[in-house]
Amino acid sequence: MSRNLTKTPAFKLELFLEHPKNERLHQTAAFKPQCRIVFLIMKNRFNSKIMKKIIFLLGTAREGRKSEKVFNFVLDIAKQRSDIEIQLVDIRDYPQTMTQGLSKPLTEKWRKMLKKTHGIVIVSPEYNHGYPGELKMFLDNAYEEYEGKPVAICGVSSGSVGGARMAEQLKLVLSAFQTIIINAAVYFANVNGLFDTSGAIQNRAYWEKQVNGMLDELIKYT
Ligand SMILES: Cc1cc2nc3c(=O)[nH]c(=O)nc-3n(C[C@H](O)[C@H](O)[C@H](O)COP(=O)(O)O)c2cc1C
Numbered sequence: 001m002s003r004n005l006t007k008t009p010a011f012k013l014e015l016f017l018e019h020p021k022n023e024r025l026h027q028t029a030a031f032k033p034q035c036r037i038v039f040l041i042m043k044n045r046f047n048s049k050i051m052k053k054i055i056f057l058l059g060t061a062r063e064g065r066k067s068e069k070v071f072n073f074v075l076d077i078a079k080q081r082s083d084i085e086i087q088l089v090d091i092r093d094y095p096q097t098m099t100q101g102l103s104k105p106l107t108e109k110w111r112k113m114l115k116k117t118h119g120i121v122i123v124s125p126e127y128n129h130g131y132p133g134e135l136k137m138f139l140d141n142a143y144e145e146y147e148g149k150p151v152a153i154c155g156v157s158s159g160s161v162g163g164a165r166m167a168e169q170l171k172l173v174l175s176a177f178q179t180i181i182i183n184a185a186v187y188f189a190n191v192n193g194l195f196d197t198s199g200a201i202q203n204r205a206y207w208e209k210q211v212n213g214m215l216d217e218l219i220k221y222t
Contacts, residue, residue: 162187
């Protein structure tokens with residue numbers, strides 16, 4: 001789908017206008033304001049059709065983690081959307097040691113993925129009101145790659161606040177990376193009773209609306 005879009009006049013116009021050599025065009029009187037309006041309309045139309053690469057990061061490696069159920073539910077919702085291309089990152093697939101951190105190839109893999117992504121969704125539990133240590137260690141393997149990228153948070157907890165305290169702490173870290181923090185976080189409280197024995201989430205329609213609302217906000221800033 002995106003390959004066909006690259007042949008559209010809107011895409012060609014965008015490439016032309018965004019080329020550094022054409023920077024002066026933006027300053028000319030002729031380009032403003034009518035051309036600019038047409039350009040913005042075309043750009044919006046083009047952007048609304050493009051699939052956005054979004055990293056979905058599961059931030060705990062704990063054995064028996066319940067956050068995985070939430071993660072799978074969030075992925076399920078994302079899969080139903082036509083505007084998201086999922087990039088799955090399970091922190092377990094990025095083993096780290098306290099002194100060496102991530103291996104060089106895995107660090108490179110993470111940085112490359114970040115450079116190409118349009119946004120990030122982090123699903124993380126709350127451990128003693130904070131985020132898992134392995135999540136912070138993992139995030140620290142990149143820096144400038146995060147700049148300007150929107151990041152949304154899904155908190156998970158067995159308690160009643162759904163990881164809200166973890167999310168607040170994580171936001172401080174994300175602000176150090178100069179990300180765009182999406183306000184519409186989703187908090188999965190009381191996770192032990194949230195999924196039935198078949199693995200289905202209770203009150204699915206409610207959670208689906210919450211997650212889609214968060215993803216809509218995220219996409220808006222991509
Ligand atoms: C080290 C540790 C600290 C925890 N601290 C909190 C907490 O501060 N608040 C809370 O509601 N639940 C806390 N929990 C319970 C988690 O919310 C619970 O394990 C939940 O299932 C989400 O984490 P999980 O994905 O590791 O299962 C803690 C769990 C662990 C292992």
